[in-house]
Amino acid sequence: MTAKNNADPEDSPLGVLDDAASVDTAGIGILGGTAQVRVTLPAEEDDDLADDGVVDGEVGIDLVVDDVTLPAAPKPVLDAPRLDDVIDAVVVEEPVVEDSVPEEPVPAAEPAADLLAEEEAAARFLAKAGADRAQVPAAKPARAPQAPVQKETTMPEADDKPVASAPARPAPRTDVTLTAKRLGELGESARESADLLTSDRLLDPHRVAKPEPEGGWSHLLYTLSGRRLNIGDGRRARERKELTARIAAPLAGGARFVPVLSRKGGVGKTTVTALLGMALADAREDRVIAVDANPDRGTLADRVQRAQHGKSVRDLVRIRDDVRGFHDISAIVARDATRLDVLASDADPRVAEAFSDDDYRDVADVAAHYYSLVLTDTGTGIVHSVMSATLDLADQIVIVSGLSVDEARLASETLTWLESNGYAQQARDAIVVLNQSTPGTPLVRLGELQAHFASRARSVVRVPYDPQIAAGGTIVFANLLPETRKAARELAALLVEGLRAKAA
Incomplete structure (x- = not known):
């Protein structure tokens, strides 16, 4: 330089x-x-x-x-x-x-x-x-290096000088803390029970293989196509499955008591009790029991497969304080092919009258611990000692009438007696069964008879004549006529719907 x-x-x-x-x-x-x-x-x-x-x-x-x-x-x-x-x-x-x-x-x-x-x-x-x-x-002091910042541009007023805006300050950082709620912190409305995890809710219907169709033409087409063409069930199969779903509807709460009443013998009260119990037990997953509370030597146990031990309702009253589990009950009851349990009445006529109101309450208390539905085959007399406890515990009442003038009149008088003795609501919610016990066309006009009871009770069901039932022997539910099974299942569906409506 x-x-x-x-x-x-x-x-x-x-x-x-x-x-x-x-x-x-x-x-x-x-x-x-x-x-x-x-x-x-x-x-x-x-x-x-x-x-x-x-x-x-x-x-x-x-x-x-x-x-x-x-x-x-x-x-x-x-x-x-x-x-x-x-x-x-x-x-x-x-x-x-x-x-x-x-x-x-x-x-x-x-x-x-x-x-x-x-x-x-x-x-x-x-x-x-x-x-x-x-x-x-x-x-002059050297400028410290700064990161480039964005400046906001503001329009000056008419008489003001341009003002340079300050650099935008970064927003303060907020840390988001993720927390998980414990099961106890969830509201009661947000908690689901295990029974809501059903197959219909969880499984994709497009990926679930359809079951083999039921019905004549549907099954034939399915077979001829090499199991590739499945158009679904036939009309009768669909109706049967819909009826089964109605019977199998869940019942919340404890045991439900359903007495079957009649003021006249021979109209089929015991038969209707057995048919109703078989239809319920065949479609439902819970336990169903039918108790023979007839003080005059009932025949309910004779209508189902009899057990060889010969136990009766008297034996359950005797061991009521020693029952520790269902195995103690199963040793006394008889069970048929539909899983219906039947508790027979005392076969000794000398002690049959001793079955009192307190005895029935003891039996009902034990049965309520192990069964969801308790059917009771009552005696022909409304005023006998067991009837009071039966009606006090009743959630739904079934009244049986024959297809004759006197039988229909006695059934209608039963509704009148219930309305007059503090059971008016049970009478209005009752189901009347018109049981045909003789073959051929009945002499009475069925339309007029159904219209009369429909004006006094909630539902009316007609059970047709069936030779197996008329023979008086053991009833096998699968061997009944299709019309008889359908009538029994319709009665069971109406009963479950009535119980669910009262619980709602």
Whole structure:
């Protein structure tokens, strides 16, 4: 580097920049009152110097020293700091718009430690030169590098100066804490029981194979197509399955008691009790029991498969305090093919009358612990001792009538007696069964008979004549006529629907 002057550098009285040494050992000599130094440096790729002080790759710095008096001496070469340090101490910064009023001032960054050291080196240089006054442009603190921020642009008012908006402050970070509720913290309305996890709810119907269709034409088409064409069940099969679903509907709560009443013997009260119990037990998953509470030697156990042990309702009364589980009950009852349990009446006529109201309540209390439905085959007399407990525990009543004038009249009088003795609601919710016990066409008009009982009770069901039932032997539910089984199942469906309606 060379200090430029109008004369030859060696004869110039102003000063010389020694180029014999490197830049690290370069010095400046000041001989006169004013010295000008022009330094030419290579251009740097710095964006901070692009706006001010750089012209065609050069940075110009003028040092002006006035009224400097030095003693006569040969050209001294002062031990000065590096010229790069002095030049770097002068930092050019972008002009600041003074009219800008930020909403929130951003604190300026503190000068770096190495920048302060460079300023002190420049001061020592002037002191060694012996200057009385030195005017050196003050170095401005270097800007701290900042991340680029987005600025909001606001439209100035008519009389206001443009105001630069402050940089947008980042929103405070909010940490989202994920918490899991325990089962006890859930509301009662949001908790589901296990019985809601049904196959219809969980299984995809498009991926579940359809069962083999039932019905003549449906099954024939399914077979001829090599089990590829399944058009579903036939009409009769669909009706049968819908009836089964009605019978198998769940019953919430405890055991339900259903007495079967009749004021006249021989109308089929015991037969209807057996048919109703078989239809319920065949379709439902819970336990069903039929209790023979007839004090005059009932025949309910004779209508189902008899057990060889000969136990009766009297034995259950005797061990009621020692029953510890269902196996104690199963040793006394008789069970048929439909899973209907039957508790027979006492076969000894000498002690049959001793079966009292308290005895029935003891039997009902034990049966309620192990069965969902308890059917009771009552005696022919409404006013006998067992009838009071039977009606007090009744949830639904079934009244049986024959297809004759006197039998129908006695059945209607039974409804009247119930209405007059505090059981009016049970009478209105009752189901009347018109049982045909003789073959052929009945002499009475069935339409008129059904219309009469429909005006007094909730439902009326007609059970047709069946030779197996008329024979008086054991009833096998699967061997009954289709019309008889359908009538028994319809009676069971109406009974379950009535019990569910009362519980709702």
